Amino acid sequence: MAGWLEKVLEIDLSTHTYKIYPLDMEMARLFIGGRGIGARLLWDMVGPNVDPLSPENVLIFTNGPLTGTGYQTSNRFSVTTKSPLTGTVLDANSGGFWGMQFKKTGYDAMIVRGKSEKPVWIEIKNGAVTFHDASELWGMRVFALTKKLGQDNNKRNVLCIGPAGENLSRVAAIMNDRERAMARGGPGAVMGSKNLKAIVVEGRERPVIEDPERFKFLLYETRKLLAASPLTSQALPEFGTVVLMNIMNNIGALATRNHQQTQFEGAEAISGEELTEKYLVKNAACWACPIGCTRISKTEKVEGEGPEFESTWAFGAQCGIDDLPAIIEANALCNDLGLDTISVGSTIACAMELSEKGYMDSDLRFGLADMLAPTIEAIASRKDIGAELADGSLRLATKYGHPELSMTAKGLEMPAYDPRGLQGQGLLYATSNRGGCHMRGNMIGLEVLGLPKLIDRFQVQGKSAFVILNQNSNAAIDSLVVCKFTNMGVADEYFARVLSAVTGIQYATTELIKAGERVWNLERLYNNREGFTTKDDTLPPRLLNEAPVDGPSQGWVSKLDPMLKEYYRTRGWDENGVPTKQKLTELGLADLV
Amino acid sequence: MPVIKLFANLRKFAGAKELSVMGSTVGGVLGALVGQNLQLRAAILVDGIPGPHVIITLNGHNIVDLNTAIDEQDVIAIFPPIAGGQGE
Numbered sequence: 218m219a220g221w222l223e224k225v226l227e228i229d230l231s232t233h234t235y236k237i238y239p240l241d242m243e244m245a246r247l248f249i250g251g252r253g254i255g256a257r258l259l260w261d262m263v264g265p266n267v268d269p270l271s272p273e274n275v276l277i278f279t280n281g282p283l284t285g286t287g288y289q290t291s292n293r294f295s296v297t298t299k300s301p302l303t304g305t306v307l308d309a310n311s312g313g314f315w316g317m318q319f320k321k322t323g324y325d326a327m328i329v330r331g332k333s334e335k336p337v338w339i340e341i342k343n344g345a346v347t348f349h350d351a352s353e354l355w356g357m358r359v360f361a362l363t364k365k366l367g368q369d370n371n372k373r374n375v376l377c378i379g380p381a382g383e384n385l386s387r388v389a390a391i392m393n394d395r396e397r398a399m400a401r402g403g404p405g406a407v408m409g410s411k412n413l414k415a416i417v418v419e420g421r422e423r424p425v426i427e428d429p430e431r432f433k434f435l436l437y438e439t440r441k442l443l444a445a446s447p448l449t450s451q452a453l454p455e456f457g458t459v460v461l462m463n464i465m466n467n468i469g470a471l472a473t474r475n476h477q478q479t480q481f482e483g484a485e486a487i488s489g490e491e492l493t494e495k496y497l498v499k500n501a502a503c504w505a506c507p508i509g510c511t512r513i514s515k516t517e518k519v520e521g522e523g524p525e526f527e528s529t530w531a532f533g534a535q536c537g538i539d540d541l542p543a544i545i546e547a548n549a550l551c552n553d554l555g556l557d558t559i560s561v562g563s564t565i566a567c568a569m570e571l572s573e574k575g576y577m578d579s580d581l582r583f584g585l586a587d588m589l590a591p592t593i594e595a596i597a598s599r600k601d602i603g604a605e606l607a608d609g610s611l612r613l614a615t616k617y618g619h620p621e622l623s624m625t626a627k628g629l630e631m632p633a634y635d636p637r638g639l640q641g642q643g644l645l646y647a648t649s650n651r652g653g654c655h656m657r658g659n660m661i662g663l664e665v666l667g668l669p670k671l672i673d674r675f676q677v678q679g680k681s682a683f684v685i686l687n688q689n690s691n692a693a694i695d696s697l698v699v700c701k702f703t704n705m706g707v708a709d710e711y712f713a714r715v716l717s718a719v720t721g722i723q724y725a726t727t728e729l730i731k732a733g734e735r736v737w738n739l740e741r742l743y744n745n746r747e748g749f750t751t752k753d754d755t756l757p758p759r760l761l762n763e764a765p766v767d768g769p770s771q772g773w774v775s776k777l778d779p780m781l782k783e784y785y786r787t788r789g790w791d792e793n794g795v796p797t798k799q800k801l802t803e804l805g806l807a808d809l810v
Numbered sequence: 811m812p813v814i815k816l817f818a819n820l821r822k823f824a825g826a827k828e829l830s831v832m833g834s835t836v837g838g839v840l841g842a843l844v845g846q847n848l849q850l851r852a853a854i855l856v857d858g859i860p861g862p863h864v865i866i867t868l869n870g871h872n873i874v875d876l877n878t879a880i881d882e883q884d885v886i887a888i889f890p891p892i893a894g895g896q897g898e
């Protein structure tokens with residue numbers, strides 16, 4: 218069928234063998250691809266008795282029916298696994314070139330199971346799989362390894378882990394195309410636990426497009442829409458995401474010093490304006506992307522992609538650090554070692570607070586920029602203080618008897634937006650299936666940027682409907698898979714039309730969003746099966762009880778409880794946060810429970 | 811006088827990060843700010859009102875009504891269209 222290649226590759230690392238079988242096309246119709254198919258396969262393959270770092274866990278790499286078609290931003294792919302950081306379902310997706318090349322090898326999905334006895338790297342060339350000894354590559358950092366294995370953007374693409382993944386850090390990322398990260402939730406540790414260092418792809422297959430004329434027209438229309446939107450044509454390429462620093466600080470929603478404050482006096486020094494003026498070298502883009510939001514920055518020591526807003530915040534405001542070169546270097550170091558910048562920054566911030574309060578014996582203090590690089594190195598190698606920080610802030614804070622100082626939801630470090638000044642964002646973090654995350658729905662568009670329309674950020678009643686719509690739409694976009702930034706210029710309706718033109722199956726916009734809802738509910742079922750309950754849909758006590766004493770969010774805490782009750786009702790779940798039989802039947806999921 | 815803080819490319823157009831401008835409403839201050847500066851006007855206003863995705867805050871709170879009254883100590887911040895997010 219057009220769009221999909223209808224083939225699944227399953228690799229068993231324990232035996233160094235592989236098999237190829239047909240993709241279940243009814244599943245593909247319902248779950249589309251990417252995150253959706255990943256969640257559906259994980260449901261069958263990894264149950265509650267499986268330790269995420271055991272050979273029984275799997276890594277499921279998926280692309281989608283739009284991947285590699287040349288539609289704007291059709292470069293992305295997903296990885297799905299059980300998270301070693303949170304124990305929840307985990308999917309992470311990434312741009313660059315690898316996803317497009319993976320599709321060209323001829324597969325919609327690749328399942329990696331088992332554990333290799335010795336370090337191994339895999340090469341997939343025109344569909345055939347070769348297992349190579351990686352003993353000599355073990356210990357290599359990401360940039361050098363990517364080069365060594367022959368990264369060539371449009372021809373041959375490298376996905377790998379760095380030392381952090383090898384050392385099973387639960388905040389380790391999988392990296393592709395040198396500096397693109399599948400960062401959140403520790404997928405790099407799962408790859409490390411399998412002794413798998415890298416996957417290199419090279420291929421020539423192309424997906425068939427069912428209605429090429431209609432597709433061409435939609436390509437043209439999308440190009441026009443992206444060019445007409447000030448956000449996708451000017452703002453993203455010109456200022457990058459870090460321009461959010463001053464905005465969030467201005468409205469009093471920039472989490473600062475491990476969420477002890479909501480404004481950072483050093484925000485201007487680490488802002489997008491400062492980054493652009495002093496450190497920006499040039500812009501770059503992922504495959505088939507006319508937006509080109511990637512920014513290359515340079516200090517005396519490093520030159521590389523980023524840092525994005527969240528990374529700048531994590532090492533900046535969250536750690537009380539206003540030294541932008543040190544932040545740029547910390548970001549580059551995390552990319553080279555294969556680490557999630559948000560979790561690493563926020564875990565260091567947690568250690569800083571634990572140390573300042575005398576609960577933990579370390580030299581870490583807020584504002585000490587010189588501590589960033591050595592601490593990050595220590596985390597990746599699990600040496601010295603890194604041995605304690607390598608598993609994220611919740612395990613660290615729990616060890617010292619103060620779990621309340623971990624700024625996490627379901628164990629995943631939250632990003633920059635402080636929920637006390639953004640009520641909807643708080644509900645989003647608390648209900649996100651992979652834990653505290655802004656990429657499984659984001660209320661900043663509605664609550665701050667007026668995208669598509671401004672709503673009151675302090676309002677509580679009625680917020681759940683917006684959050685749910687956002688979550689369902691994001692799950693659909695993650696299943697296509699395209700870049701969420703496209704959605705700033707192009708409505709969901711366009712994605713449905715493109716999906717129909719490519720596959721020949723007529724998807725109305727409502728059906729596409731329903732597919733997103735199906736994915737969300739399946740992920741929820743997965744977490745429930747793992748033992749997560751409504752008590753896990755929460756935020757750190759600081760955000761629920763301690764109001765900021767100054768700034769625009771003064772006096773506000775997250776009013777999660779009433780929003781959560783409304784959320785369950787609006788989702789069609791019972792008061793225990795479990796999807797009702799009726800909802801599951803409506804979504805075609807009833808046979809799963 | 812109320813202070814206006816400017817961000818992103820608005821700084822380039824105004825030649826400053828921050829200005830003090832006379833006015834008793836948000837709209838009045840905006841009018842005085844853009845004055846004869848055509849670049850600034852084009853970046854902020856469309857048909858005399860703030861363009862889509864332009865963010866204006868008064869002491870950190872979003873403003874939609876240009877008739878909102880302001881005091882001497884108030885701070886108005888103006889952001890041109892921007893975007894949010896990060897990698898995965």
Ligand code: SF4
Pocket residue numbers: 290292312313501502503506507508509510511700701702703
């Ligand atoms: S908008 Fe940025 S992240 Fe998204 S595909 Fe384009 S360059 Fe990549």
